[in-house]
Amino acid sequence: MAGVILKAVFKTFGKTTAIKNFSLEIDDGEFVVLVGPSGCGKSTMLRLIAGLETASSGEIYIGDQLVNEVHPRDRDISMVFQNYALYPRMTVYENMSFSLRMRKIPKAEIERIVRQTADLLRIGQLLDRKPGQLSGGQRQRVALGRSIVRNPQVFLFDEPLSNLDAKLRIAMRAELLLLHQRLKTTIIYVTHDQLEAMTMGNRIVVMKDGLIQQVDAPDAVYDQPLNRFVAGFIGSPTMNFIDCRVVSEKGDLYATTPGIRLKIPESHARHAEKYIDQEAILGIRPEHLTVSTNNRHLDAADRFKAVVRVIENAGSEKLVHIRNENDTLVARLERHIRLKTEETVDFTARMDSAHLFDKQTEHTIF
Amino acid sequence: MTPYGQKSNRVKWIGAPVKYVLFTVMMLTWAFPVIWVILTSFKARTDIFTLPPRIFFNPTVEHYIEAFVRSSDIARGTLNSILVATATTVLTLLVAVPAGYAFSRVTFRFRNQLSFFALMTQMAPPIGLIIPYFFILSRTGMLDSYTGLIAIHMTLTVPFCIWLMITYFQDLPVSLEESAAIDGASPFAAFFRVVLPSTWGGVGVTAIFAFIESWNEFLYAVVLTGSRTKTVPVAIFSFLTTEESLWGPFTATGVTIMAPVIVVALFAQRQMIKGMTLGATKG
Amino acid sequence: MSKKADPKKVRYEVQWERFGYAMISPSMIFLILVATLPLVSLLIMSFFRIDLTYPLDNGWVGFENYLEMAKDERFWYSIKLTAIYTISTVFLQVAVGLALAMAFFRGFRGQGVMRVSVLLPMILAPVVVGLAWRTLILTPEYGILDYVSILLGFGSKPWLVAPTWAMISVIIIHTWQWTPFAFLVFLASLNAMPQEPLEAALLDTRSAWQRFRYIILPMLQPAIIIVVIFRTMIALRAFAAIFSATGGGPGTATEILNLYAYRVSFNSLDLGYGAALGTVLLLITVGISLFFFRMRRSSTG
Known part of the structure; x- marks a missing residue:
């Protein structure tokens, strides 16, 4: 097993640059997820690590070997593709043993490894089938099995779950995590699904336009996003962004819009000071908006009034679309709260969990 | 049901009979000449020239016997045709399948220029090719040789088959070969063990087209072949000279030429039509 | 390292x-x-006199073959026939193929039977097709088409013996053999078409003609261009069916450039002049295909 080190990796295709200055150290045994919208370069990065493409500049190490010029088969990695890439005319057994046969491993040894892996993945009874006779979930397992048999130093996963239906996807997520706990092999996992990234990775690498936006543990990415893009990309429903103005009154700072006036907590205020009388973007996650419980402090500094426009009942919770002046926000409320559309309601924002972003650079202010 | 909703009922009610009449006319237009050749080949000499033409008659195989037994040309021509078409098909596949694969998958320098070159070769007018061929082969004493005919038939089949195979290979996901490479297979191993086994259908259709092209070919054969290598499309002319018109043996030979093609078409019509229209619909 | x-x-x-x-x-x-290499040889041969019937005078003649061609009325006539043949067959194939595809697309039963019958003409030997038309179909009285013509009261026609009729006949034969291609391509594109615009069109248009003209035809345009390209190239190669049906005759009535070059090269054995004719045909073909490539590139963007 080995870690992976990426140093200032660039990749250009003709005039477009797919990867810009990508540096990252992945520890041995870590489960790292590259996540971002399509075209962000995450799959390209994975292919560079696999050796299917060659970096334009920069260095890629697997273990302590510089692998830029090394052929994929000699990198001691294995890869699971989005479409599984199972060899259609081979049986499951032949698929799983292919890499071992290519490496001239003795037959008996191959047999032992394949059976063992098949048992691990509970596909022992499928070994004589062809990929065309398997369900989506079974194909997924065979693809996994094919990559496990070689006992590589690093597993590369390219959106392996996105061809599965929602239920199966959730089950496979847990199963992959169990597998990782058991094998303890380094995994680099690419997905466009932020929820998948949050639930699976030890660390998440958020990418956009070929650039790393943030590298952190899931909670840190969620709670302390480095910029507006990460804040909006991670979390569902997405964070509410409100164009506001920072004003100072009697020593306190407020984020204000024509209809909203929210006090910036003292703990955050010093970060916002240099934005006084300037535009900024206020970010509040839907779960940080609640219906105010009593009317005693109508002018309280963390409240605002809004009109209920749409109520989405998600069973365990309610997603309420509300409107204040020109701003539309989404609040995630508990299911027992009863609201009517077009009703004007008093909402409370948990400002200690809110964020403020620079309007030009979109960097996080707090 | 139909997107036309209620209106469709009315349209269908009036349209359907008209459609079926049109359908029958269309089928007859295209199928009839073929059927008529087949029927005529089994008619006795006296049944061929009758007015009105006879659809029911006592079938006879006398024309087949005459064509194959009395005239050695046809029997020999058929064997020559089988030999030339088979050799053309095999050799074509040997060069065109790898080339089609490389064009569909590998980005090498001059790829676009080379594929354009292959395409332009296909456009070359046959008459422009046969004149130098005839001249060169006559100078080298290679007229009436199998080699010359097979080579020039391959100028027809190779570009087309490269182009057809490209479309079949493009249907396979690239990740198959990438996966094979990571698994430790060389490109050749990946090609023979993973790609080719998944494309046998396409190779089969390509082979059918190559065979038919060579089997039917006339211009090159009529110029380049003589008594030894004459193929059956050339030999068939012997029944229709200015002096006499032997419809019987002619149609019997015609059926011989058409038979393998018709049989193949019955079994592989769907795949053949797909192959023919593939490039056109894919754009 | x-x-x-x-x-x-x-x-x-x-x-x-x-x-x-x-x-x-x-x-x-x-x-x-x-x-x-043979095509290069063709070009070189066109600058020589290579008359196999009278080899004594053979040798380099420069542009003489081409100068002779410019004055050769039979050559200009063959060019004219080639143009008529190509344009009319391509036009007929597209028109008939489009009409039939419009009639039969969308859930028509019997497509399997139809497929075989329309596939056959395209894959049968052109020689057999030409000869079959010449004998079984177009022979006066005993030919089926002539028989039908008499039955319907139009009388027997000089299908292959009168110059104009012979040209019409070879055009009919070619159209018969190759319209299925256009039909199948159009049918495939119609079936692959997204249904939504067609359904929306039902609301936006008044007549079937408007739907065809403003919705379907623009969507079919790429397919039509492809068919025109493919069929033009094939029409320019036409040989076997005409050769077997009329032999280029009567006289030179159906002698398109291919047949003229053939007759010059292999009947008169004047290979030098034949090569010059072949070179002209090659240039015409290359010119037209380059033009088509441009057109296609600009239409697909």
Whole structure:
């Protein structure tokens, strides 16, 4: 097993640059997820690590070997593709043993490894089938099995779950995590699904336009996003962004819009000071908006009034679309709260969990 | 049901009979000449020239016997045709399948220029090719040789088959070969063990087209072949000279030429039509 | 570094490029030998006098063959016939193919039977097709078409013996053989068309004609261009069916450029002049295909 080190990796295709200055150290045994919208370069990065493409500049190490010029088969990695890439005319057994046969491993040894892996993945009874006779979930397992048999130093996963239906996807997520706990092999996992990234990775690498936006543990990415893009990309429903103005009154700072006036907590205020009388973007996650419980402090500094426009009942919770002046926000409320559309309601924002972003650079202010 | 909703009922009610009449006319237009050749080949000499033409008659195989037994040309021509078409098909596949694969998958320098070159070769007018061929082969004493005919038939089949195979290979996901490479297979191993086994259908259709092209070919054969290598499309002319018109043996030979093609078409019509229209619909 | 010295340890992309050359070279070498070189020879031959019936005068003549061609009325007539033949057959194939495709697309039963019957003409030997038309179909009285013509009161026609009728006949034969291609391509594109615009069109248009003209025809345009390209190239290669049906006659009535070049080269054995005619045909073909490539590129963007 080995870690992976990426140093200032660039990749250009003709005039477009797919990867810009990508540096990252992945520890041995870590489960790292590259996540971002399509075209962000995450799959390209994975292919560079696999050796299917060659970096334009920069260095890629697997273990302590510089692998830029090394052929994929000699990198001691294995890869699971989005479409599984199972060899259609081979049986499951032949698929799983292919890499071992290519490496001239003795037959008996191959047999032992394949059976063992098949048992691990509970596909022992499928070994004589062809990929065309398997369900989506079974194909997924065979693809996994094919990559496990070689006992590589690093597993590369390219959106392996996105061809599965929602239920199966959730089950496979847990199963992959169990597998990782058991094998303890380094995994680099690419997905466009932020929820998948949050639930699976030890660390998440958020990418956009070929650039790393943030590298952190899931909670840190969620709670302390480095910029507006990460804040909006991670979390569902997405964070509410409100164009506001920072004003100072009697020593306190407020984020204000024509209809909203929210006090910036003292703990955050010093970060916002240099934005006084300037535009900024206020970010509040839907779960940080609640219906105010009593009317005693109508002018309280963390409240605002809004009109209920749409109520989405998600069973365990309610997603309420509300409107204040020109701003539309989404609040995630508990299911027992009863609201009517077009009703004007008093909402409370948990400002200690809110964020403020620079309007030009979109960097996080707090 | 139909997107036309209620209106469709009315349209269908009036349209359907008209459609079926049109359908029958269309089928007859295209199928009839073929059927008529087949029927005529089994008619006795006296049944061929009758007015009105006879659809029911006592079938006879006398024309087949005459064509194959009395005239050695046809029997020999058929064997020559089988030999030339088979050799053309095999050799074509040997060069065109790898080339089609490389064009569909590998980005090498001059790829676009080379594929354009292959395409332009296909456009070359046959008459422009046969004149130098005839001249060169006559100078080298290679007229009436199998080699010359097979080579020039391959100028027809190779570009087309490269182009057809490209479309079949493009249907396979690239990740198959990438996966094979990571698994430790060389490109050749990946090609023979993973790609080719998944494309046998396409190779089969390509082979059918190559065979038919060579089997039917006339211009090159009529110029380049003589008594030894004459193929059956050339030999068939012997029944229709200015002096006499032997419809019987002619149609019997015609059926011989058409038979393998018709049989193949019955079994592989769907795949053949797909192959023919593939490039056109894919754009 | 040391890695580069070992030929087995090359990058994936490099390995693939080498593999590509290995896979491509047999076919390219083959095509250069058996197609490109002969075409170059054709060009060279066109500057020689190569008359096999009278070889004494053979030799370099420069542009003489081409100068002779410019004055050769039979050549200009064959060009005219080639143009008529190509344009009319391509037009008829597109028009008939489009009409039939419109009639039969969308859930029509019997497509399996139809498929075989429309596939057959395209894959049958043109020689057999030409000869069958000449004998079984167009022979006065006993030919089926002539018989039907008499039955319907139009009388027997000089299908292959009168110049104009002979030209019409070979155009009919070609159209008969190749309309199925246009029909199948149009049918496939119609079936592959997204249904939504057609359904929306039902609301936006008043008549079936408007729907065809403003919705379906623009969507079919790429297919029509492709069909025109393919069919033009094939029409320019036409030989066997005409040769077997009329032999280019009566006289020179159906002698398109292909047949003229053939007769000059292999009946009169004047290969030099034949090569010059072949070169002109080659240039016409290349010119038209380049024009089509441009057109297609500009239409697909």
